[in-house]
Amino acid sequence: MSNALPIAGAGKITPAHWERQAIVYVRQSSPKQVREHPESQLNQRALVQRAQALGWPPQRVVVFDTDLGLSAAQTGGRQAFQTLAAEVALGHVGLILGFEASRLARNNADWYHLLDVAALFGTLIADIDGLYDPRLYNDRLLLGLKGTMSEAELHLMRQRLTAGRLSKVARGEYVQHLPTGLVRLPDQRVVQDPDNQVRQTLGLVFAQFARLGSCQKVLRFFRQHDLLLPRRQTSGPQQGELLWKKPSVSALYEILGNPAYAGAFVYGRRPKDPRRAIPGQPATGFVRQPQAEWHCLRHDVYPAYLTWEQYLANQATLRANAQRYAEGAQPGGGAPREGAALLQGLATCGVCGYRMKVAYKPAVRYLCDGLAQEYGERTCASLDGASIEAAVVAAFLAAIQPAQLDALEALLGERQQERAQVARYEEQQTERARYEVELARRRYESVDPQNRLVAAELERRWEAALIALRQAEEAAARRRQAPEELSLDPKLRHQLEHIAQALPELWANGALTNEQKKQLLRSLIARVILQRTAPDQVAVKIVWVSGHFSVVAVQPRIERQCDVSGYDRLVARVQALWTAGASDAAMAAQLTAEGFHSARSATVIAATVQKIRLAHGWQQRLHRSRGADAVDGELTAAGLAKAVGVKRGWVYRRLAGGAIEPGYYTRVPQSGTYRIANDAALVERLKAAAGRVPAGGGDAAGGDGGGGSGRQSDNVT
Numbered sequence: 001m002s003n004a005l006p007i008a009g010a011g012k013i014t015p016a017h018w019e020r021q022a023i024v025y026v027r028q029s030s031p032k033q034v035r036e037h038p039e040s041q042l043n044q045r046a047l048v049q050r051a052q053a054l055g056w057p058p059q060r061v062v063v064f065d066t067d068l069g070l071s072a073a074q075t076g077g078r079q080a081f082q083t084l085a086a087e088v089a090l091g092h093v094g095l096i097l098g099f100e101a102s103r104l105a106r107n108n109a110d111w112y113h114l115l116d117v118a119a120l121f122g123t124l125i126a127d128i129d130g131l132y133d134p135r136l137y138n139d140r141l142l143l144g145l146k147g148t149m150s151e152a153e154l155h156l157m158r159q160r161l162t163a164g165r166l167s168k169v170a171r172g173e174y175v176q177h178l179p180t181g182l183v184r185l186p187d188q189r190v191v192q193d194p195d196n197q198v199r200q201t202l203g204l205v206f207a208q209f210a211r212l213g214s215c216q217k218v219l220r221f222f223r224q225h226d227l228l229l230p231r232r233q234t235s236g237p238q239q240g241e242l243l244w245k246k247p248s249v250s251a252l253y254e255i256l257g258n259p260a261y262a263g264a265f266v267y268g269r270r271p272k273d274p275r276r277a278i279p280g281q282p283a284t285g286f287v288r289q290p291q292a293e294w295h296c297l298r299h300d301v302y303p304a305y306l307t308w309e310q311y312l313a314n315q316a317t318l319r320a321n322a323q324r325y326a327e328g329a330q331p332g333g334g335a336p337r338e339g340a341a342l343l344q345g346l347a348t349c350g351v352c353g354y355r356m357k358v359a360y361k362p363a364v365r366y367l368c369d370g371l372a373q374e375y376g377e378r379t380c381a382s383l384d385g386a387s388i389e390a391a392v393v394a395a396f397l398a399a400i401q402p403a404q405l406d407a408l409e410a411l412l413g414e415r416q417q418e419r420a421q422v423a424r425y426e427e428q429q430t431e432r433a434r435y436e437v438e439l440a441r442r443r444y445e446s447v448d449p450q451n452r453l454v455a456a457e458l459e460r461r462w463e464a465a466l467i468a469l470r471q472a473e474e475a476a477a478r479r480r481q482a483p484e485e486l487s488l489d490p491k492l493r494h495q496l497e498h499i500a501q502a503l504p505e506l507w508a509n510g511a512l513t514n515e516q517k518k519q520l521l522r523s524l525i526a527r528v529i530l531q532r533t534a535p536d537q538v539a540v541k542i543v544w545v546s547g548h549f550s551v552v553a554v555q556p557r558i559e560r561q562c563d564v565s566g567y568d569r570l571v572a573r574v575q576a577l578w579t580a581g582a583s584d585a586a587m588a589a590q591l592t593a594e595g596f597h598s599a600r601s602a603t604v605i606a607a608t609v610q611k612i613r614l615a616h617g618w619q620q621r622l623h624r625s626r627g628a629d630a631v632d633g634e635l636t637a638a639g640l641a642k643a644v645g646v647k648r649g650w651v652y653r654r655l656a657g658g659a660i661e662p663g664y665y666t667r668v669p670q671s672g673t674y675r676i677a678n679d680a681a682l683v684e685r686l687k688a689a690a691g692r693v694p695a696g697g698g699d700a701a702g703g704d705g706g707g708g709s710g711r712q713s714d715n716v717t
Helices: 031-036 038-045 047-053 079-089 108-121 137-171 196-212 215-224 249-257 308-321 370-375 385-399 402-446 452-481 490-499 503-508 514-524 567-579 584-593 606-616 621-625 637-644 648-657 680-691 708-716
Strands: 021-025 061-064 093-097 124-126 182-184 190-192 229-232 242-245 265-267 296-298 347-349 357-359 365-368 381-384 525-534 537-544 549-554 665-667 674-676
Touching: 021 038, 021 047, 021 079, 031 038, 038 047, 047 061, 047 093, 061 079, 079 093, 079 108, 093 108, 108 124, 108 137, 196 215, 196 229, 196 249, 196 308, 215 249, 229 249, 249 308, 365 385, 381 385, 381 525, 385 503, 385 514, 385 525, 385 537, 385 549, 402 452, 514 525, 567 584, 567 606, 584 606, 637 648, 637 674, 637 680, 648 680
Parallel strands: 021 061, 021 093, 093 124, 347 525
Antiparallel strands: 182 190, 229 242, 265 296, 357 365, 365 381, 525 537, 537 549, 665 674
16 A cells, blocks of 8 residues: 555644544454455554654554454454544544444444544544545545445345355255264265274263263263263364363263264254343354254264264253253253152242252251242242152052053043144144235235325235234244153053052062152153142142143141141030040040041040140049049048048048948049048038047047058049
């Protein structure tokens, strides 16, 4: 570039511009351009001489080149451009030099922002065509057109590149980066890696995942045996080299989730979402799409390490193992582990819908703190695990009986037929919507454009048909993304039929491990929804793989008797039975027969009855008579002895010998204690009998040394 050629518009420069800096902005769009196209960078740096030719001294000319290798499609990540705009806004810049408008910005938002700031502070802008003052109308118009053309040029380039890429994809000629284990030969054929260790290690990953069913377990297996994973570098200083690295969860997920290992060519599996991209980091913003949204899927393109069916089964296992609570998505149950909680990963809170956690101390409990963690609310539930698991296991053992299996298989078949019918309907609906769109388009194009009344209505109908088509396509896409209906595998059915009789015994005697029990439960149960309906009642909703459900009411152990359902009726019955003179044991048996239960037992025990009595002051007659002189107007043996002036043993001997006639007393059957009529004549007669006893005799008032039996009897009372 010659410095002798004058720049158009140089007369717009004033001494005020020379007092400020002249900034030369240098940029290329990608690291590849920086490496392979140095001439462009030399041309941009030659603008330094242009600035000096316009009158700027060398010390006042600054080069901004830290944005080399960055796209100008957005401001984010372009530190030099942001610094340039800031310097202009501070009034430090008199001239901005760029080879062309596309060097400064590729989008109108950044370009017009720079023009606005430059016009406000009187900064000039120069390129290879001339020098412009954004404050002048003609210059501002020309700069605006240059920016618009730059943005349109970027759009057209992307459009052409994308069209060419998709055309290659459609023909199957698009060359992708291959994962480790696949190698592309010079003639473009793809073969498995010639390194036998690489092939065996990758095969080991797939084999162990099929056996263990969990990515974490595969990782532990590799760590336990000090195995490394191969990685063939595709970029960087070690490009093309084979490295062996420590296994990680992310690396294993990448291997298990890559369809190329199943021989499939896939395009559109991870498109870029601009909303998630981090400015200045080109490798961010990629989002994994479900299989239904892949742009292209071709089978048997690459040599496979596993079949496509095995790949799909692996993806289903990974989804089931994932315990995520993403909006609009049903979380997975997690991999079955060795813990004692049989419903781990299956238990779901019936209040908030979150997956329930497990606590093992002091015993298995199922907890839900989803709302507490998310919104700071109270914990939804903390439920006893033993009683709930017993109900679920009983329902499972009943479900594997042959009759139940027949019903389950028939139901699954019906649901698959229904799904096929819905799919055919949606396909027909989409085809009809496409026809309506084409018909509306032809009608709109055939009308005279000058007839705006008719054209406007036909345009509205065309837009409505397009909306209907989009809705039909979205409905079909949602159906395709929905999980496939489960089917009762013949092999699984055969196994269940044979173990239906022996499984209960195996389950009870400890022959099955906890992990095996969990796997058996998951073969028929999709999830278990738990909700406490009363302090001592839990509704257990068992959702089967068929989509049907069973509801079981469980009475878990609770802490307080007063929280038991029907506690008021229980208290009333205890009072009635106590009034009738029943003992605690007899009352407990009667209450159990009537359907009542204790807080920690399915029956009513005598201790529960006793606590209720004592809490209400309902004491048994035996207890009330202990140490009392009279009960309900009748004398006890101790009261009569006190009235007569003798010891109790003297009274007991008179009762036993018939000196006190049966008409004067009764004996309580529950305790064997005596109730004696408070009769004055009887008392006087006994006093007289006691007075005729010689002093020092065995029957004297003060000499009753043989009252042991009487005291013993009274102590019993």
